[in-house]
Amino acid sequence: MPKIHIINQYVWPDGSPICIICEQLTEYLTNQGESVAMVGGGGEYRPSARPKPNIELVSLETKAYPRDTYLQILTEYFIVFKMFWKYVRRSVKEGDVLVITNSPFLNIFLRYAVFKRGVKSIFIMFDYFPASIISLKVPHIAHKIIKWWWDRELNKFDNVIKVSSNVGYEGPNAVIKRLWPMIDIKPNPDVAPKKMALYTGNLGITHDVEALVKECYILQEKGYEVNFYADGPGLEKLPAQLKPSVKGVFKDTPSLIKALYEHEIHLITGTIGTDESSFPSKIWNSLASGRKVVACGFTGKMKLELDFILASNYTAHLTEMASFIKEQAHK
Structure with missing residues (x-):
């Protein structure tokens, strides 16, 4: 063998x-x-x-x-x-x-x-x-x-x-x-989401931080609390208004699952200058949780892939x- x-x-x-x-x-x-x-x-x-x-x-x-x-x-x-x-x-x-x-x-x-x-x-x-x-x-x-x-x-x-x-x-x-959800999670009707928006994982140098920030401002104007449980050099590009929202990455799975359920909106962001670099793997956990995914700065091939993923059987x-x-x- x-x-x-x-x-x-x-x-x-x-x-x-x-x-x-x-x-x-x-x-x-x-x-x-x-x-x-x-x-x-x-x-x-x-x-x-x-x-x-x-x-x-x-x-x-x-x-x-x-x-x-x-x-x-x-x-x-x-x-x-x-x-x-x-x-x-x-x-x-x-x-x-x-x-x-x-x-x-x-x-x-x-x-x-x-x-x-x-x-x-x-x-x-x-x-x-x-x-x-x-x-x-x-x-x-x-x-x-x-x-x-x-x-x-x-x-x-x-x-x-x-x-x-x-x-x-x-x-x-x-x-x-x-890909597929990397954690054991499924929609939980017993947990009512709060009026909060969540960004998790890495925010790197290639991510479209500008598009993400614009969406965060829109959500804040609508009364949403925005939270970044994230790391990466892209955090340095966040304006002062969003700096207090940065909480650091999760260190265990139960904390991540709790946050995925508690936040009504899950944010993902595209990449700068290209639609061929990658696709955010965090989307699979968000879809499995049953929460709403809001994509920032998605164009061209990334937008087409997003539409396909939202309808896929992961x-x-x-x-x-x-x-x-x-x-x-x-x-």
Whole structure:
């Protein structure tokens, strides 16, 4: 039986969305009788108090750096990638399946560690690197070269799983397999929402903070209390009027669930200058809670994807992605 190696920057006890998604994929495939290991670095991006999952976890010894500067972030990326390369060279055998996320972006090179071993390679793309660097003001010609090269590298994988239709790359090996709620939550008619609006998770440098702020002002004028349980450099762009609304990220799942139920409106925001970068994964928890989702700054492909998601049956998504990986593993 081929072994499936799912590689992501972080593993438990990290509580970031990509980590939890990979964890749930690993658990589902393991329960289906597959041989699966989830592999990640020893750092932690987002605190989490959830119990250790009953899966094979490989936590590599890497140093976690503060994420205050680009240099610190890139340093951690290179250290994690170096350990991943060593793991793949040592542990991934002929006939195995290498499932790689784009966290960190350097993972796109990992297929070269075993490209002569007959290993199947699957790249799960949560965000599209050429689009995610647009906000860094990369010169136009340099950006075109990066996009051309990135797409060429993606085309070398057996499969590229896009988690939303708007995410860039349209190669022949691309398939769309959408995400799902990462916590156990469903509409609860016993909890009446308060007149509050909620933003959770990361507010990064690529997010459309201006559109988000405009919506917050509109909601405040209508009498809503706006709360940011968030982190990220985008918080620095919030005006003084909204600074008191910043509460910090949730450190455990029960607190997140309580807030999702209590807030009548859940806010998500688009990205600056592109509709191909990513799609906010927090929407799936919000939809499962039964609360209203208000999207800020969504245009083009992101708006089309939003309309599709609002009408989708997310309960089947985990099974669909896991089944696709299982099918590729046994081809």
